Amino acid sequence: MKTFLTLMTFLGALLAYGGEGFYPKSELPQTLLPAWESTFLISTTSRDGIGSAFVFKKIADIDPFKVQLYLLASDHVIRALCGSKIGHCDKLTLSASVGVDLNTFHDVIMDSRQLSETGVDIIHREFQADLSMLKIVVDKKKYKHIEPIPFVENCHLSIGQEIFILGFPATADRTASDSLPISNKHLVIRRFSKGYVVGHFRSDSNLDDKTNYWTGTTADALESNSGGPALLSTGRFFGVVDSASISEENGYKYTGDENVNSMDWHSLVTRCELVKDFIEQKPLSFFSSIKNKK
Numbered sequence: 001m002k003t004f005l006t007l008m009t010f011l012g013a014l015l016a017y018g019g020e021g022f023y024p025k026s027e028l029p030q031t032l033l034p035a036w037e038s039t040f041l042i043s044t045t046s047r048d049g050i051g052s053a054f055v056f057k058k059i060a061d062i063d064p065f066k067v068q069l070y071l072l073a074s075d076h077v078i079r080a081l082c083g084s085k086i087g088h089c090d091k092l093t094l095s096a097s098v099g100v101d102l103n104t105f106h107d108v109i110m111d112s113r114q115l116s117e118t119g120v121d122i123i124h125r126e127f128q129a130d131l132s133m134l135k136i137v138v139d140k141k142k143y144k145h146i147e148p149i150p151f152v153e154n155c156h157l158s159i160g161q162e163i164f165i166l167g168f169p170a171t172a173d174r175t176a177s178d179s180l181p182i183s184n185k186h187l188v189i190r191r192f193s194k195g196y197v198v199g200h201f202r203s204d205s206n207l208d209d210k211t212n213y214w215t216g217t218t219a220d221a222l223e224s225n226s227g228g229p230a231l232l233s234t235g236r237f238f239g240v241v242d243s244a245s246i247s248e249e250n251g252y253k254y255t256g257d258e259n260v261n262s263m264d265w266h267s268l269v270t271r272c273e274l275v276k277d278f279i280e281q282k283p284l285s286f287f288s289s290i291k292n293k294k
Contacts, residue, residue, distance in 0.1 A: 021193070021220060022169050022191035022192065022193050022220060023191060023192050023193065023194075024191065025190070027192075028192055029164075029233060031233060031234060031235040032164060032166070032192070032231060032233075032235050034147055034149070034235060035054070035149045035166055035229060035231055035235055035237070036166060036190070036192070037096065037145055037146060037147075038054055038055040038096075038146050038147060038148065038149050039052060039053075039054045039096070039149075039166045039167060039168075039190060039228060039229060040052065040053045040054065040055070040071065040094045040095060040096050041053075041094070041095045041096070041168045041188065041190070041224075042073060042077055042078075042081075042092055042093070042094060042224075042227065043092070043093050043095060043188075050077070050168070050170060050188060050223070050224040051073060051074055051077030051167075051168075051224050051225075051226040051227040051228075052073070052166070052167035052168050052224060052225055052226060052227040052228035052241065053071040053072060053073035053094060053134060053227045053228075054071060054072060054149055054166070054227075054228060054229045054237070055069050055070065055071050055146055055147070055148050055149060056070060056071065056072055056148050056149055056151065056237070056279060057069075057070035057148050057279075058070070058146070058147065058148045060140060063140075064140075065139065065140055065141075066137050066138065066139065066140055067137070067138055067139075067140040067143060068135060068136075068137055069135070069136050069137075069138060069143065069146065070123075070133060070134070070135050070148075071094070071120075071133070071134045071135075071136070072131060072132070072133060072134075072227065072229075072240050072275075072278075072279070073131075073132045073133075073134055073226075073227035073240075074130055074131070074132065074226040074227040074240060074241070074242055075125050075126065075127060075129075075130045075131055075132045076130055076226065077132075077226050077227055078092075078122060078125070078132040078134070082122060084125075084127075085122065086122055086123065086124075086125065087121065087122060088119065088120070088121050088122075089119065089120055089121075089122055090118065090119040092118070092119075092120060093116055093117065093118045094116070094117050094120060094134070094136060095115060095116035095117075096115040096116075096146065115142065115143065115146075117136045117138060119136075120134045120135065120136050121134065121135040121136070122134060123135050124278070124281055126274075126278055128213070129213065129270055129274045129275075129278060130240075130242050130270060131240060131270060131274070131275070131278045132227075133278070133279070133281075149229055149231070149235070149236070149237050150235070150236045150237070151236060151237060151238075151275075151276070151279065152232060152234075152236045152237065152238045152272060153236070155238065155271075155272035155273050155276060157197050157215060157238065157272065158197065159196075159197055159198065159199065160196050160197065160198075161196060161197045161232070162194065162195075162196055162232075162233055163194070163195060163196065163197060163217050163219055163230055163231065163232060163238075164192055164193070164194050164219065164230070164231045164232075164233070165192060165193045165194070165195075165217070165219040165220070165221055165225065165228060165229070165230050165231075165241055165267060165269075166190070166191075166192050166228050166229050166231065167190070167191070167192075167221070167224065167225040167226075167227070167228025167229075167241060168188045168189060168190055168191070168224050168225070168228070169188070169191055169193075169220070169221065169222040169223070169224060169225050170188045170222055170223035170224040170225075188224055193219045193220035193221065193267075194219055195217045195218030195219030195220070195266060195267070196217060196218050196219075197215060197216070197217055198216045198217060198218060198265055199215075199216045199265070200214065200215055200216065200271070213270065213271060213274065214242060214243070214268040214269060214270060214271060215230075215238075215239055215268070215269045215270075215271050215272070216265040216267075216268055216269075217230065217265065217266065217267050217268075217269060218265060218266050218267075219266060219267050220244075220266050220267065221241055221243075221244040221266060221267035222244055223244075225241045225244065225267070226241055226242060226243075227240060227241060228240070228241045229241070230267075230269040238269075238272040238275070239269035239270050239271060239272055239275055240269065240270045240275060241267060241268075241269055242268050242269060242270050243267065243268040244266065244267050244268075
């Protein structure tokens with residue numbers, strides 16, 4: 001996942017905690033159970049093309065036997081597989097029932113319902129916000145338990161507010177309470193993490209651009225968490241996981257921002273205001289509204 005970010009706003013570091021690892025479904029708060037079911041793995045035969053996605057919209061009245069599911073994902077994951085095009089891409093698989101072994105790229109069955117679909121339609125994407133909107137048409141009966149994760153009613157987030165991240169972190173040896181063997185450290189399976197909001201960040205790829213694109217949190221995130229939902233305790237999502245401060249390359253160490261060592265951030269989430277415009281397929285007005293503000 002991307003690690004090229006620089007701190008723009010820094011508040012509440014004393015409230016921050018993280019590094020607790022990843023938890024299984026059995027420890028998930030009840031309010032987040034529907035979101036768990038609606039979070040998918042994006043997989044392919046390349047490590048660069050593995051990520052997470054989640055259902056935010058469902059249209060069930062078009063066909064008596066089929067349902068349309070609309071999902072959000074990180075554009076950098078989709079771009080690695082499908083390039084920059086809009087339209088159908090058959091190079092990826094969306095699954096809510098399997099994980100994957102990164103050593104062999106063999107499926108790891110988590111659910112006997114076999115909820116996997118190969119090939120998606122890319123219907124909307126935004127490079128700056130690193131967001132893609134996907135659509136799949138699936139069997140209505142088979143996917144009847146999959147419901148869209150609701151968006152927050154407003155985008156106000158407080159420093160120190162508790163948040164949760166769902167997705168498929170690409171390692172299992174950091175799992176907080178499972179007994180998975182260390183040999184399975186490259187096993188990608190659905191997990192959640194938790195933490196707090198600590199501030200807002202901008203990209204250092206363009207130092208003249210002062211836009212705070214991301215919300216920083218202390219919830220753990222790893223490779224292939226990209227595209228998963230960031231949620232409040234109510235079960236509503238406010239953002240899409242974009243980046244982590246650690247990776248396999250740095251030994252899974254939480255380095256945070258090298259220029260502000262006191263800042264404890266573990267994951268960056270695309271800001272709520274950007275996601276709101278994106279899912280409504282509107283121009284990203286939030287960019288211009290805060291452009292060049294510090």
